[in-house]
Amino acid sequence: MTTSDTAVPEPTPEQAALFARVRRMMLIAGLTTALAICAVLIAVGYRLFKSEGRAPEAVFDAIAILPKGAKIVSSGVAGDRLVITIEVGGITEIRTFDAHTLKPTGKLKFANEP
Missing domain, CATH: 2.60.40 (Immunoglobulin-like)
Incomplete structure (x- = not known):
């Protein structure tokens, strides 16, 4: 045995169950984060593409003629x-x-x- 070889004991069944549960929780957290990032990107993209077709706001000066005495x-x-x-x-x-x-x-x- 050399100094770089270290003996790693096999995890106990309780430890293996804990590792599996931590991995599952990390997977759920990662997927939730990815879903949230996708939702934000979709919302930003939708707003950008929706506002592209709109004409810039113009200033109008208009006169509406009302009937006499209105x-x-x-x-x-x-x-x-x-x-x-x-x-x-x-x-x-x-x-x-x-x-x-x-x-x-x-x-x-x-x-x-x-």
């Missing part, structure tokens, strides 16, 4: 639409505009039954 009652945003509620001569009207282009997309009038 009063804006409320305004809001619903999805990609700008919603303006106006009152014209006692009749309530809702006008919608595309939030990106500010082009009119619809008009809804409310009137009382005669």
Whole structure:
């Protein structure tokens, strides 16, 4: 026997079971970490590719002509639409505009039954 040869005793059955359990726990931890890293990379890639097709935000100056005597009652945003509620001569009207282009997309009038 030389000095580089060292005798390593065989592990006892309890030690072998402990080693197997530690290996299994390390495998589970490694797979969980790999799954988390993949999820983050997929999320980042999705955001990058999704934002590529979008046009850069532009600044718009627009003038919407309201009927004479009209009063804006409320305004809001619903999805990609700008919603303006106006009152014209006692009749309530809702006008919608595309939030990106500010082009009119619809008009809804409310009137009382005669």
